[in-house]
Structures are given as C-alpha cells and as structure tokens.
Amino acid sequence: MSTKGSKTHLYDVLEIQPGASEQEIKKAYRKLAMKYHPDKNAHDPAAADKFKEVGHAYEILSDPQKRQIYDQYGEEGLNGDAGMGGGMSAEDLFSQFFGGGGGMGGMFGGGGMQQQGPKRSRDIVHVHKVSLEDLYKGKISKLALQKSVLCPKCDGRGGKEGAVKKCSGCNGAGMKTMMRQMGPMIQRFQTVCPDCSGEGEIIREKDRCKHCHGKKTITERKVLHVPVDKGMQEGQKITFNGEGDQGPDIIPGDVVFVIEQKKHDRFERKGDDLYFKAEIDLLTALAGGTIVIEHLDDRFLQVSILPGEVISPGTVKQIRGQGMPSYRHHDMGNLYIHFDVKFPEDNFNTPEKLALLEDILPPRNIPELNPDAMVEDVVLEPVDAREQARAMQQGGHGHMHDEDDDMHGGGGERVQCASQ
Numbered sequence: 001m002s003t004k005g006s007k008t009h010l011y012d013v014l015e016i017q018p019g020a021s022e023q024e025i026k027k028a029y030r031k032l033a034m035k036y037h038p039d040k041n042a043h044d045p046a047a048a049d050k051f052k053e054v055g056h057a058y059e060i061l062s063d064p065q066k067r068q069i070y071d072q073y074g075e076e077g078l079n080g081d082a083g084m085g086g087g088m089s090a091e092d093l094f095s096q097f098f099g100g101g102g103g104m105g106g107m108f109g110g111g112g113m114q115q116q117g118p119k120r121s122r123d124i125v126h127v128h129k130v131s132l133e134d135l136y137k138g139k140i141s142k143l144a145l146q147k148s149v150l151c152p153k154c155d156g157r158g159g160k161e162g163a164v165k166k167c168s169g170c171n172g173a174g175m176k177t178m179m180r181q182m183g184p185m186i187q188r189f190q191t192v193c194p195d196c197s198g199e200g201e202i203i204r205e206k207d208r209c210k211h212c213h214g215k216k217t218i219t220e221r222k223v224l225h226v227p228v229d230k231g232m233q234e235g236q237k238i239t240f241n242g243e244g245d246q247g248p249d250i251i252p253g254d255v256v257f258v259i260e261q262k263k264h265d266r267f268e269r270k271g272d273d274l275y276f277k278a279e280i281d282l283l284t285a286l287a288g289g290t291i292v293i294e295h296l297d298d299r300f301l302q303v304s305i306l307p308g309e310v311i312s313p314g315t316v317k318q319i320r321g322q323g324m325p326s327y328r329h330h331d332m333g334n335l336y337i338h339f340d341v342k343f344p345e346d347n348f349n350t351p352e353k354l355a356l357l358e359d360i361l362p363p364r365n366i367p368e369l370n371p372d373a374m375v376e377d378v379v380l381e382p383v384d385a386r387e388q389a390r391a392m393q394q395g396g397h398g399h400m401h402d403e404d405d406d407m408h409g410g411g412g413e414r415v416q417c418a419s420q
Contacts, residue, residue, distance in 0.1 A: 122253050124145065132267060133296045135261060135324070146220070147245050152211075156248045170196065172201065175198070176193045224255065226257050229328070232327055272326050288309060290304050291305070293335075314340075319335040
C-alpha cells in the first residue's frame with residue numbers, strides 16, 4: 001500500500017496504474033467522483049474526504065505538466081501549487097468536469113459562466129395502473145422500458161481511443177461568443193458552436209463507433225420487477241434509483257412508478273376501508289335471509305340477516321377487519337355494506353293479497369286534515385328513466401359515498417413502458 005509521500009499515491013487514489021492514459025484517468029475519476037459525491041453520501045463523512053482526495057488526484061494527474069513533475073519528484077516537487085488549499089475545491093472541480101461553466105471566460109478575459117452541480121439525467125416517471133385485487137393481495141409486476149445506456153463497444157466515448165477531440169472552435173464549451181457591429185456599438189452574444197453543433201467535441205467520420213455512430217449511447221430494453229405491496233394507495237411511488245437514462249459524464253436519474261388504482265366494478269375504496277352495495281329482496285329485508293359477497297382474494301363472505309332485523313333502503317352495516325390491508329402494517333380496514341331493497345314487481349292488486357298485507361304490516365298512516373282545508377284529488381303518473389334521474393339529482397339523493405363521509409373517516413416524464 002502506497003503512502004501519501006510516494007510517487008504512486010495519487011494513482012492509487014484513482015485506482016489506476018502509473019502509466020494510465022489520459023482517457024483512463026478521466027474515466028477513473030468520473031467513476032469515483034460519482035461514487036463518493038457528497039450529494040449521494042450525505043450520512044457518510046468519510047465519503048466527503050474521499051471525494052476531495054479523488055478530486056485532488058485528478059487535478060494533478062490530468063494536467064500533463066503537473067503530472068510530469070509529480071512522476072519525477074512526487075507532490076513535494078509541486079511546491080504546493082497542486083494543493084487543494086490554493087486551487088479549486090473538489091466540488092468545483094467536479095462541477096467543471098461534469099458540465100459546469102468557466103470555459104468561455106478564459107477566451108475573452110471576462111468572468112466565466114456560473115458553475116453548476118453535476119449533470120443528472122431526468123427521472124423517468126411512469127403511471128402504473130393496478131387492480132384493486134393486486135393492491136389487496138400484493139403483486140410483483142414486470143414492466144419493460146426503453147432507456148439510453150452507454151455504448152458498450154466504445155465505452156461511451158463515441159469512437160476509438162483518442163478519436164474524440166476537443167472542438168477548437170469553442171474550446172470544448174459547445175457555445176461561442178460572437179460580436180456584431182451595430183453602428184457605433186458592438187453587441188456580444190452567445191450562439192451554438194457551428195463546428196461541433198454544441199457538442200464541444202469533434203469525431204472524424206471514419207473514427208466514429210460503428211455501434212452507436214458516435215452518439216456515445218444506445219437504446220436498451222430492460223425489464224424491471226416492480227413490487228406492488230399490500231395496501232398501497234393511489235399516488236404512492238415505487239422508485240428505482242439510478243435506472244434512468246445514462247450518458248457520458250452524467251449521473252443517471254431514477255425510474256419512478258406512480259400507482260394508479262383501476263376502477264372496480266363491485267367495491268369502492270376509501271383509505272383502508274371498502275364499500276359494497278348490496279341489493280336484497282323485500283322478503284330478506286323484512287324477514288331475514290343470507291347474502292354472499294365475493295371478496296378480492298376469491299373468498300366468499302356469507303352474511304346473515306337475522307329474522308326481525310328489518311333492513312330499510314339506504315341502511316349501512318359494517319364487517320370489521322374485512323377491508324383493505326394497511327400499507328406496511330397490514331392491519332385490516334372495515335367493509336361497509338350499503339343496502340338497497342328491491343321491491344317486487346307484483347302490485348299486490350288482488351283483494352286477497354292486500355288483505356294479507358294489511359293483516360301482517362303495521363296500519364296505514366292516514367293524514368289528518370283540517371275540515372276547512374281545500375283538498376284536490378290528483379293522479380300519479382309514471383316518469384321515464386331520464387326524468388327520474390333528474391328528479392333524484394335535484395332532490396338531493398346522492399350516491400353511497402356521499403353519506404359515508406359523515407359516518408366514518410377511514411383512510412385518508414417520458415418513456416415507453418409495457419406490462420408483461
């Protein structure tokens with residue numbers, strides 16, 4: 001193991017051999033700088049020291065003159081010129097290396113462009129539609145996506161070793177500052193370098209990588225196994241760190257799947273609770289009976305209505321512990337049943353049936369009127385379905401979930417993806 005005063009210490013820091021090429025030094029620094037960057041190691045103080053050490057080694061070994069002195073005399077021969085205290089910091093060096101400004105100012109004697117942090121590719125966000133059954137039971141979904149990865153043939157260089165040259169027209173900045181005479185005044189403006197089309201690099205056509213055609217990246221199809229945990233809710237995110245688009249000198253972004261719950265034909269969900277609308281016949285509502293509910297995990301719940309327990313239209317009952325599992329804890333919510341009573345189509349218009357009903361049911365409620373009141377006999381007429389819906393809406397008869405709010409407070413970018 002080399003010591004700090006040896007002539008190979010800086011090479012050991014970058015994990016390369018003393019005879020490494022300029023491209024190998026650059027590649028090693030890029031790898032280690034991304035690994036130890038403080039933004040990715042906020043809870044590891046040692047990583048920040050390692051990041052500075054890597055930046056210090058790169059600053060010296062990437063400069064041919066400083067490297068030659070170091071190879072001959074070690075760091076002592078540099079007389080402190082290469083030290084981190086008198087030069088730019090590791091953070092500044094990393095920013096400049098990964099796309100920060102500063103190049104244009106040296107061309108014209110002015111201040112450089114404002115430095116930025118390391119480049120990072122955008123996050124890939126995809127909406128993942130999940131059935132209520134899968135949110136109840138949990139599922140591993142396989143989703144395929146298309147993303148950019150570094151070309152494996154040229155290792156993301158765009159051409160063979162040494163073929164990529166810094167554009168002399170813009171000094172690698174990708175932008176050129178132009179001056180234009182406007183009467184007695186001179187206007188200065190920036191424009192995309194026409195020599196390299198803003199790339200900052202030039203690769204001769206014959207030296208371009210045949211696999212990526214000099215673009216440095218190719219498109220790759222990757223299948224991700226997306227874990228949909230029990231009880232997940234709409235809007236929750238499943239993140240795959242660093243699985244975004246790759247590119248030279250950038251940190252890959254993330255792939256993020258946002259849960260979207262599919263509409264269910266039998267159940268409505270509110271937080272950890274489920275709501276079910278059950279239609280029962282008049283006899284069951286008055287004299288008891290049994291209903292069966294198919295649950296989300298293929299079980300059938302047999303619900304008994306006791307004789308004498310009259311169920312009127314709009315009645316809501318609950319079954320504890322038969323709702324959705326709570327995310328992570330897996331405690332179960334409740335299942336609420338909203339009853340609707342279906343009346344028989346027979347009008348009971350025979351004297352015998354009417355007599356039976358009058359004998360069984362409570363007596364009619366006959367309104368009492370003032371003898372002096374003006375009374376007019378009117379006739380009830382049927383209405384069509386459209387008129388009935390409009391009358392129900394204007395009469396304030398909402399849906400099941402409008403009533404539940406007062407009863408219970410339960411619960412609370414671009415890439416192509418394909419489910420498999």
